[in-house]
Amino acid sequence: MRAIAKSGDTIRLTTRVGLSMTQQLARIAIIGGTGALGAAIAGRLAKAGYPVILGSREASKAVAAAAQMSDSLSAGTTGATRAITLQGMDNRSAAEQASLIILAVPFASQEATLKDITPVVHGKIVVDTTVPLVPPKVMRVQLPAEGCAALRAQAVLGAEVTVVSAFHNVAAHKLATDADIECDVLVFGDQRAAREQVIQLVEACGLRGLHGGALCNSAAAEALTSVLIFLNRTYSVDGAGIRITGELTPPKAD
Numbered sequence: 001m002r003a004i005a006k007s008g009d010t011i012r013l014t015t016r017v018g019l020s021m022t023q024q025l026a027r028i029a030i031i032g033g034t035g036a037l038g039a040a041i042a043g044r045l046a047k048a049g050y051p052v053i054l055g056s057r058e059a060s061k062a063v064a065a066a067a068q069m070s071d072s073l074s075a076g077t078t079g080a081t082r083a084i085t086l087q088g089m090d091n092r093s094a095a096e097q098a099s100l101i102i103l104a105v106p107f108a109s110q111e112a113t114l115k116d117i118t119p120v121v122h123g124k125i126v127v128d129t130t131v132p133l134v135p136p137k138v139m140r141v142q143l144p145a146e147g148c149a150a151l152r153a154q155a156v157l158g159a160e161v162t163v164v165s166a167f168h169n170v171a172a173h174k175l176a177t178d179a180d181i182e183c184d185v186l187v188f189g190d191q192r193a194a195r196e197q198v199i200q201l202v203e204a205c206g207l208r209g210l211h212g213g214a215l216c217n218s219a220a221a222e223a224l225t226s227v228l229i230f231l232n233r234t235y236s237v238d239g240a241g242i243r244i245t246g247e248l249t250p251p252k253a254d
């Protein structure tokens with residue numbers, strides 16, 4: 001059963017499949033939620049029961065993407081006990097209405113997009129997924145002057161916003177399926193508690209999330225993506241990933 005409530009340029013689709021969750025999960029906005037990575041993360045989080053808002057520069061595009069995703073998720077869900085709640089709206093409205101924001105836009109539009117949402121994300125966590133790829137040489141590491149894309153995000157958003165970075169090394173087309181993915185997700189940020197929240201989201205997506213340390217360490221994962229793209233081409237890999245080996249114990253304090 002699907003309930004649709006429409007007002008202005010936003011649409012909310014709630015598909016109830018079985019019982020609703022008792023736990024109140026944070027509302028997540030995906031800025032660039034119509035794109036490859038954003039839509040894939042959105043789909044996995046929505047299936048895990050998170051209320052998700054897809055953001056776009058064009059509200060109507062986000063509305064259409066949310067409707068399509070809601071239909072396809074509910075078609076593929078059998079006997080689940082969670083409500084799938086997806087909304088679509090413009091990027092700034094999405095960021096305003098969410099308590100945690102995931103940025104998933106190309107490096108070239110990272111700064112402009114962050115400036116657009118800055119007024120509405122004070123006091124919130126913004127998860128930056130940006131890999132600083134500079135076409136056409138995407139197989140070469142080209143980190144920005146700030147040190148990495150995540151530090152750039154923090155500089156643009158200012159100290160009132162907690163930037164965490166993650167998802168750099170996961171192939172979006174794999175995340176878009178229900179398959180298990182052989183890839184760990186390294187999570188970076190200067191506040192351990194914020195990293196912990198993002199690790200929970202990573203786990204809700206069916207991946208292992210690991211503390212990667214301070215936000216500046218994001219440079220390592222961002223750079224690694226160019227190496228992974230090189231490996232994909234050189235060895236004909238369909239989306240190489242990374243794995244941290246060794247037996248891990250529960251994480252210690254920083």
Ligand SMILES: NC(=O)c1ccc[n+]([C@@H]2O[C@H](COP(=O)([O-])OP(=O)(O)OC[C@H]3O[C@@H](n4cnc5c(N)ncnc54)[C@H](OP(=O)(O)O)[C@@H]3O)[C@@H](O)[C@H]2O)c1
Pocket residue numbers: 032033034035036037038055056057058061062103104105106107108109113129130131132133167168169170171172173
């Ligand atoms: N794809 C992957 O496998 C992957 C893996 C790890 C990390 N990443 C990182 O995740 C981010 C998103 O990657 P993606 O592959 O999902 O990108 P994408 O599909 O090319 O674009 C994502 C969304 O960004 C918005 N966008 C595109 N051009 C824009 C512009 N000039 N200004 C503002 N918004 C623009 C579009 O949304 P609207 O048109 O709806 O506004 C688009 O749907 C990138 O930084 C990438 O490095 C990607």
